[in-house]
Amino acid sequence: MVDVCILGHSHIISVLDAITDWRTKHEREIVTQSDTFNLNCNVTNFAFGINIHQKWHLSSTFKIIENIKIKNKNNFEYVINNIFLKIIKGWSGDIPIVSMLFGNEHAYAMINSLPEYDFLDEEIHSYFNGVQIVDTTYIDLHIEKWVAAIYHPLRIIRGLVPNPLIHILCPPPRESPELADDLEILIDLVRRYGFVSDSLRLKLYRRYCRKLTSALTSINCIVLTQPADALNIDGLLKLEYAEGLTHANKYYGELLLRDLEMLIKG
């Protein structure tokens, strides 16, 4: 048995569902309860055990903490307050702390509401000719805000407790977003503007993941990447692992738990 403590926002639901069919039990029909997947969503923390047969279960200490948030001077919300800190301190020890905090900050970037653009990425070299190429300096200004939402809470945790710290990256953009049955909070924007190209969605996401990984690695936080089996050849989330427009389902959660177990057991 391996114990872990998990905290996260809506992306954690794929893992919870993989363990207990959690949403059915808690009468939540959709991933994004209260029509929001964003920074105002609940922080969930719980502990659970895993064994080698992947018989996952939630421990009796499982609980949900509602509406933990704080705004910084840029009006950007971080999950930092006294209740949060108290919980984290209570986890102090050698049990790994697994974060699935935030992760959907990049979702608005998939909406085609801006004049056409592209940018040059160090790893994805292709770009559209004839459209405005926005300097990566400005792209990074936006990405850094998305990174900060995760980095700062984890930096504080890192300073508070000695536990191993693991962050699970949010799922990549899904393939065929137009087929999503639930357009979540973006429903009006999608209907009005549609989506940017797959390549731009993916490029933004990957750059975000790289920046986040770099930031988290610097504070000795291990980053768990997306399960390869859930991605198509381009790197988009396969339909069978997607839920709604921006989330993954319990099958994705199962893959995550498999990878998490492998990571923890070394």
Add this chain to the structure above:
Amino acid sequence: MNPYKNLPKENFWSSSISAENIIDVDFDYGKKYQFAAADIFATAGSCFAQHFAKKLSEMGGHLLITEERHPLIPEDCDHGYNVFSARYGNIYTVRQLLELLEQAFGYRNTIYDFCKRKDGRIIDMLRPRAVPIGFASVKQAMADRNYHLSAVKSMIVTMNVFVFTIGLTEAWINVDQEYCYPVLPGAVAGEYSPRKHKFINYSFSEIVGDFTKVVNIILSNNPKARILLTVSPVSLVATYEKRNVIVSTIASKSIIRAAVDKIVRDFDAVDYFPSYEIIIGSYSKGVYWAEDLRDVTEDAVNDVMQVFIKSRIPDIFHNITNDHIVVTNDLNDDIRKAITKECDEMYLDAKIKPGNKIY
């Protein structure tokens, strides 16, 4: 019989200067055409063209912008958009304009000439002040140059009126490929090298030849376009000729003015607006010169534009009066800055003067 006898009063000095207000002097008498309020203007040229574009827009003219700030780019950073119709920065010589258009329309290969600034940003040597913040990488700079050229092409085929203000005959060129820089390499960015860079002072025939090619490129891609030329009244900040800068200024402006006159006579689509004469002519009694006697004041820009609007876009002029043209302190500051600080040439001066910093 005296052939002058029945000529209009504008043909005579005494009656021309008898008007009390400058707005009442018909400097633009003899013009080939007027514009409608709906006409779409594109502007390019020297520092003076910046003010022309800005004031034209403020007074209700329709200024075309084909290269705009993307919403992802912060408004308050030094991005260089919206100074001209596209982000080419100051274009001082006709050769510079010709090479820009040739690249935009694919008549010659794109010129990629970049340097790395001390802060690590990449600067396009063909428009070093047009993108003050520079680029993150050479690839980024190349991609932006490609996009810039497509915006220039779009501008030429879309506009109705192209206003070009010519400033200089002196320039520096790349020795190997003979393309023209807007300002001496090393003055704003990069490094001057006698092996790589050569001084040139374009002659009357060279300017006329370049002008002819420019007009042909524009009209072959936009047959209904009209081209309005002006000459910058701003004096040279420095000359590389072995003569006094004042002498070079007069020589340079005279050559440009003569070349413009030739082109205006050669092409029906090309006309001249006498902003140069309004400012340097004796009627103004020198009041339009700034303290350094080189730059022009904001009053000069305002008066020139009023004459222009009254003469060329009467539809707009009827809708404005002097009272409506409010020049706020902020605006004055903007114009003053633009006149005194945003000219590439000023960097040449700064470079020459010991102790002045250039980034």
